[in-house]
Amino acid sequence: EAQVTQNPRYLITVTGKKLTVTCSQNMNHEYMSWYRQDPGLGLRQIYYSMNVEVTDKGDVPEGYKVSRKEKRNFPLILESPSPNQTSLYFCASSLFGQGKNEQYFGPGTRLTVT
Amino acid sequence: EDQVTQSPEALRLQEGESSSLNCSYTVSGLRGLFWYRQDPGKGPEFLFTLYSAGEEKEKERLKATLTKKESFLHITAPKPEDSATYLCAVQEDDYKLSFGAGTTVTVRA
Numbered sequence: 001e002a003q004v005t006q007n008p009r010y011l012i013t014v015t016g017k018k019l020t021v022t023c024s025q026n027m028n029h030e031y032m033s034w035y036r037q038d039p040g041l042g043l044r045q046i047y048y049s050m051n052v053e054v055t056d057k058g059d060v061p062e063g064y065k066v067s068r069k070e071k072r073n074f075p076l077i078l079e080s081p082s083p084n085q086t087s088l089y090f091c092a093s094s095l096f097g098q099g100k101n102e103q104y105f106g107p108g109t110r111l112t113v114t
Numbered sequence: 115e116d117q118v119t120q121s122p123e124a125l126r127l128q129e130g131e132s133s134s135l136n137c138s139y140t141v142s143g144l145r146g147l148f149w150y151r152q153d154p155g156k157g158p159e160f161l162f163t164l165y166s167a168g169e170e171k172e173k174e175r176l177k178a179t180l181t182k183k184e185s186f187l188h189i190t191a192p193k194p195e196d197s198a199t200y201l202c203a204v205q206e207d208d209y210k211l212s213f214g215a216g217t218t219v220t221v222r223a
Contacts, residue, residue: 105157
């Protein structure tokens with residue numbers, strides 16, 4: 001089954017404790033992206049990657065890191081989480097190119113930083 | 115400055131009462147405009163991609179249209195299962211994707 005998986009689905013952590021949220025897709029997609037979703041603000045793009053070893057900042061990259069060492073994986077790293085990073089996070093992937101850009105989203109990771 | 119603005123924020127419809135959702139955008143180089151449906155607690159689900167002004171796409175009771183400054187999602191004779199939040203997103207030349215805040219549609223039987 002074609003899918004985007006995220007782990008963990010729920011995470012409660014404390015300020016300053018480094019964490020990683022994993023994202024994996026099995027569709028051989030070139031493009032992968034991370035978003036956060038907050039009430040009233042909608043989905044905001046954190047980082048995106050157009051292929052292995054190619055990453056770019058989205059609208060809200062501060063406090064986050066990503067890496068794309070393999071085509072299928074795109075982990076999101078919070079080196080020193082703060083309470084304002086409490087949010088619902090989505091990973092997404094798509095093919096890359098005209099006519100192919102519809103994104104498939106993972107189920108989401110709900111992060112709480114206390 | 116918001117690049118993607120959706121209106122209204124919320125829409126309550128009676129079953130069978132057709133209506134339209136609006137998505138206006140201000141990006142300079144539009145690579146594509148996307149519509150998604152999101153159910154509570156789930157990831158967005160892809161509906162349509164529109165690439166150029168004048169383009170239209172249809173799927174069941176939904177029809178999306180695109181002009182140079184806005185897109186409309188028309189819901190014809192909605193059913194309760196059409197209740198969801200509908201998200202609009204635009205992709206620019208640098209492949210960055212910007213979403214609107216969404217329109218939450220509630221269809222009463």
